[in-house]
Amino acid sequence: MSNKINKVAITGGTHGNELTGVYLINKYKKNPDLVKRDSFKTLFMHTNVGAMKKCTRYVDKDLNRTFIKKDLVNDALYSYEDVLAKSINLKLGPKGAEKTAVDFIIDLHSTTSDMGLSIVIDNDNRLTWQVAAYLKEMEPDLHIFRWRGDTKEVSFVNSITKDGFAIEVGPIPQGVLRADLFFKTEKLVAHTLDFFEKYNRGDLHKVYETIEIYDHIKLLDFPRDKSGELNATVHPNLQDNGYYKLTKGDPLFITLEGEVINYEEEKDVYALFINEAAYYEKGFAMCLTEKKVIKI
Amino acid sequence: MSNKINKVAITGGTHGNELTGVYLINKYKKNPDLVKRDSFKTLFMHTNVGAMKKCTRYVDKDLNRTFIKKDLVNDALYSYEDVLAKSINLKLGPKGAEKTAVDFIIDLHSTTSDMGLSIVIDNDNRLTWQVAAYLKEMEPDLHIFRWRGDTKEVSFVNSITKDGFAIEVGPIPQGVLRADLFFKTEKLVAHTLDFFEKYNRGDLHKVYETIEIYDHIKLLDFPRDKSGELNATVHPNLQDNGYYKLTKGDPLFITLEGEVINYEEEKDVYALFINEAAYYEKGFAMCLTEKKVIKI
Numbered sequence: 001m002s003n004k005i006n007k008v009a010i011t012g013g014t015h016g017n018e019l020t021g022v023y024l025i026n027k028y029k030k031n032p033d034l035v036k037r038d039s040f041k042t043l044f045m046h047t048n049v050g051a052m053k054k055c056t057r058y059v060d061k062d063l064n065r066t067f068i069k070k071d072l073v074n075d076a077l078y079s080y081e082d083v084l085a086k087s088i089n090l091k092l093g094p095k096g097a098e099k100t101a102v103d104f105i106i107d108l109h110s111t112t113s114d115m116g117l118s119i120v121i122d123n124d125n126r127l128t129w130q131v132a133a134y135l136k137e138m139e140p141d142l143h144i145f146r147w148r149g150d151t152k153e154v155s156f157v158n159s160i161t162k163d164g165f166a167i168e169v170g171p172i173p174q175g176v177l178r179a180d181l182f183f184k185t186e187k188l189v190a191h192t193l194d195f196f197e198k199y200n201r202g203d204l205h206k207v208y209e210t211i212e213i214y215d216h217i218k219l220l221d222f223p224r225d226k227s228g229e230l231n232a233t234v235h236p237n238l239q240d241n242g243y244y245k246l247t248k249g250d251p252l253f254i255t256l257e258g259e260v261i262n263y264e265e266e267k268d269v270y271a272l273f274i275n276e277a278a279y280y281e282k283g284f285a286m287c288l289t290e291k292k293v294i295k296i
Numbered sequence: 297m298s299n300k301i302n303k304v305a306i307t308g309g310t311h312g313n314e315l316t317g318v319y320l321i322n323k324y325k326k327n328p329d330l331v332k333r334d335s336f337k338t339l340f341m342h343t344n345v346g347a348m349k350k351c352t353r354y355v356d357k358d359l360n361r362t363f364i365k366k367d368l369v370n371d372a373l374y375s376y377e378d379v380l381a382k383s384i385n386l387k388l389g390p391k392g393a394e395k396t397a398v399d400f401i402i403d404l405h406s407t408t409s410d411m412g413l414s415i416v417i418d419n420d421n422r423l424t425w426q427v428a429a430y431l432k433e434m435e436p437d438l439h440i441f442r443w444r445g446d447t448k449e450v451s452f453v454n455s456i457t458k459d460g461f462a463i464e465v466g467p468i469p470q471g472v473l474r475a476d477l478f479f480k481t482e483k484l485v486a487h488t489l490d491f492f493e494k495y496n497r498g499d500l501h502k503v504y505e506t507i508e509i510y511d512h513i514k515l516l517d518f519p520r521d522k523s524g525e526l527n528a529t530v531h532p533n534l535q536d537n538g539y540y541k542l543t544k545g546d547p548l549f550i551t552l553e554g555e556v557i558n559y560e561e562e563k564d565v566y567a568l569f570i571n572e573a574a575y576y577e578k579g580f581a582m583c584l585t586e587k588k589v590i591k592i
Contacts, residue, residue, distance in 0.1 A: 026525060027552045055577070056352070112469035173408035173469030175573030177529040179550045229322060233473040254475045256323045277471030281351070 005103045005196045009092050010035060010044040010189060012108040014064050014157050015278070016051025017174040020185050021108025027186070034186075037193050039200035043102060047088055047157060050080055055175050057278050064107075064166075065155045069096050093160040104131075105164035106192055107157045108185060113276045113286075114242035115170040117184050118143040121213075122154040128163045129296035131195050133208030138191045143243060145272060145289065148216035150282060171240070174277055212293050214243060214270055219284040223253055223261065231255055234275045234285055244271045246288070253285070301399045301492045305388050306331060306340040306485060308404040310360050310453050311574070312347025313470040316481050317404025323482070330482075333489050335496035339398060343384055343453060346376055351471050353574050360403075360462075363451045365392050389456040400427075401460035402488055403453045404481060409572045409582075410538035411466040413480050414439040417509075418450040424459045425592035427491050429504030434487045435480075439539060441568060441585065444512035446578060467536070470573055508589050510539060510566055515580040519549055519557065527551055530571045530581055540567045542584070549581070 010028065012021025028035050028044040035042040046052060050059045060079035071077055072089045093100045104127070109120075117139060121128055136142050145168075147154075158164035167188055169181040198204045223232040235251040238244050246252065246263045253261040263269075269288040273279065306324065308317025324331050324340045331338040342348060346355045356375035367373055368385045389396045400423070405416075413435060417424055432438050441464075443450075454460035463484055465477040494500045519528040531547040534540050542548065542559045549557040565584040569575065 023526065023529075023552060031553075112472055171469070173467070173472075173573050175470065175576060176408055176571055177526060178535060178571075179529050180532050180535070182529070182552070183554070230319065230473060233319075233475050233478070236476050239474060239476065256319060256478070257327075258479070275472055275474075277469050280471060 003103075004200050005040045007041045007043060007102040008104045008106070008193065008196060009102040009161075010042065010106045010108065011047045011157055012044075013046040013048050013052045014107055015057045015062075015109065016048050016053070017055050017057055018108070018110040018172075019175065019177040020110045020169060020172065020182050022046065022052055023177055023182060024108055024186055024189070035189070035193060037197045039197055040103075042193060043092075045091075047107075048081070048084060050084070057174070064109075064157055065151055067095060067155045067157060067159050068151070068153050088157065089160055095160045100161050102161055103163065104128075104196070105158040105161050106189055107164070107166045108189075109166050109168045110172040110181065111168050111170035111273065111276050112173055112278075113170050113272070113274045114240050115168050115272060116143060116242050117141055117181070117188060118145055118168040119188075120145050120147050120166040120168050122147045122149065122156055122159060123162065123164075125163050126296070128165060129211060130208055131163075131192060132165070133211045133296060134195045134204075135188060135191055136211060137208075139188060142188070143272075144211060144213045145287075146213050146215045150219060150284075170242075208296060210293050211296050212291070214272060214289040215292055215294070217269060217288045217290055220271075220286050220288055221283045222280075222285040223255065230280075232259075232261060235260060238271060238274050238286070241274065242272055244274065245269075246271050299399075300496050301336045303337045303339060303398040304400045304402065304489065304492060305398040305457075306338065306402045306404065307343045307453055308340070309342040309344050309348045310403055311353045311358075311405065312344050312349070313351050313353055314404070314406040314468075315471065315473040316406045316465060316468065316478050318342065318348055319473055319478060320404055320482055320485070331485070331489060333493040335493055336399075338489060339388075341387075343403075344377070344380060346380070353470070360405075360453055361447055361451045363391055363453060363455050364447070364449050384453065385456055391456045396457050398457055399459065400424075400492070401454040401457050402485055403460070403462045404485075405462050405464045406468040406477065407464050407466035407569065407572050408469055408574075409466050409568070409570045410536050411464050411568060412439060412538050413437055413477070413484060414441055414464040415484075416441050416443050416462040416464050418443045418445065418452055418455060419458065419460075421459050422592070424461060425507065426504055427459075427488060428461070429507045429592060430491045430500075431484060431487055432507060435484060438484070439568075440507060440509045441583075442509050442511045446515060446580075466538075466572075504592060506589050507592050508587070510568060510585040511588055511590070513565060513584045513586055516567075516582050516584055517579045518576075518581040519551065526576075528555075528557060531556060534567060534570050534582070537570065538568055540570065541565075542567050
């Protein structure tokens with residue numbers, strides 16, 4: 001963690017219907033000074049313009065599950081997002097290289113679930129976690145979710161570089177720009193850039209030792225019928241509740257007929273990403289996590 | 297208003313990403329007795345299966361703006377929704393006929409804006425308004441919005457028949473099934489069917505004389521740049537507020553740079569359909585309405 005940060009990328013529109021990131025990049029294009037710092041370069045870009053134009057999550061497949069090392073060099077893959085991923089990988093990576101074109105990626109997202117202001121981290125690298133701890137100090141309402149994935153290899157945009165994370169804010173419907181969470185996201189990006197500026201200048205007089213996180217246990221699907229249609233949706237107790245504590249016997253789902261299905265496991269968990277629209281097709285209704293303090 | 301009701305249609309999935317209607321029709325398919333009444337027949341159907349499968353509002357164009365009389369008999373129109381509209385029109389209509397195949401259409405919708413439990417009425421026919429007044433008595437929280445359209449001729453699915461309306465519930469993100477509003481929608485449909493049962497049997501011992509409505513004044517767009525991108529979004533005061541009273545000087549929009557744009561007209565109005573995702577491409581941020589009591 002001793003190398004200087006030379007270049008940071010802010011990416012938005014990875015999912016074309018998540019407008020917070022789309023419009024924040026628009027704002028930076030009009031006002032590049034907002035993300036300018038003296039000691040490093042900041043690059044900002046829309047990652048999936050094709051999906052943005054259609055206001056859909058993706059054109060052919062989820063770009064944020066497409067950064068798999070062997071796929072990025074596989075000429076046989078030619079879908080819109082496969083081609084896009086290769087191009088982004090060349091610009092920001094390449095993934096797995098000792099030295100990548102940028103040192104840190106901040107990828108901007110929103111969710112229909114009540115995630116408030118969150119960051120999603122999928123690596124164990126010291127720099128990333130020091131940034132996370134700094135952000136938590138700056139914005140005490142920030143939640144930190146350690147993601148353990150729905151793909152074998154982490155395949156997010158921000159996995160191109162060793163260090164980085166996704167910002168997730170919600171609840172925001174797809175295709176909607178919400179003022180409050182737009183400005184919160186902007187502030188969190190600014191804090192992140194400020195961290196790098198202090199880091200490069202040696203002005204960080206503190207090393208963070210621990211951090212409170214929500215640690216991925218597993219993904220939980222909706223009850224479905226044979227054809228894959230939902231038989232139930234999340235119980236009203238969980239709807240609109242981010243980071244909801246579930247104890248054995250708590251209502252979890254409610255069927256279309258009104259029957260309540262309870263959480264029946266012994267272990268207390270925290271549910272998050274509850275009722276995220278984009279996860280219906282992926283096959284999960286929420287993520288179950290453990291709240292803990294980890295050493296970093 | 298003296299003729300017996302013979303057949304009622306409940307339509308869902310007109311917008312393929314509005315899951316309340318999609319799943320309510322699924323429920324009726326499994327439990328047809330729920331919508332069975334003795335004195336008339338109830339038909340229920342998914343209207344836009346193509347859009348449902350893609351979980352998008354539409355395939356080629358908005359089905360709920362496609363029921364224009366001359367278009368329904370124009371062989372030159374061949375987009376997915378044009379073809380679909382012709383087929384639905386033959387099944388439920390035809391629109392404009394003295395005697396249509398069904399007497400009343402209840403079309404199920406949801407919105408990303410905070411519309412609570414609402415019905416949208418686009419006709420001046422006595423039966424429709426008697427039903428509305430009955431529903432308002434059964435569900436006092438119900439809001440009634442008289443729509444004056446964004447097309448010259450009313451072109452909603454429920455305009456196929458002389459009488460009918462759309463149920464609008466929200467806030468619900470596109471592609472999400474919310475339990476609370478699902479059950480509220482179901483209850484409102486049941487009340488509507490109960491009305492027809494009482495009506496046919498002569499058990500309605502009351503004629504409603506007046507009703508409180510929100511009456512369409514105009515549609516208001518977001519501030520945009522030359523390329524059509526938003527320069528601003530709705531001010532946080534309005535976000536999450538359905539049927540919001542606007543008085544001269546009240547904050548209305550906030551630009552991406554944080555500048556507040558106020559409502560500057562003299563007339564007090566009520567804003568609704570605030571920040572509905574599907575209306576970004578139609579060019580409106582909200583509908584302005586007048587709250588009034590009308591004779592029916």
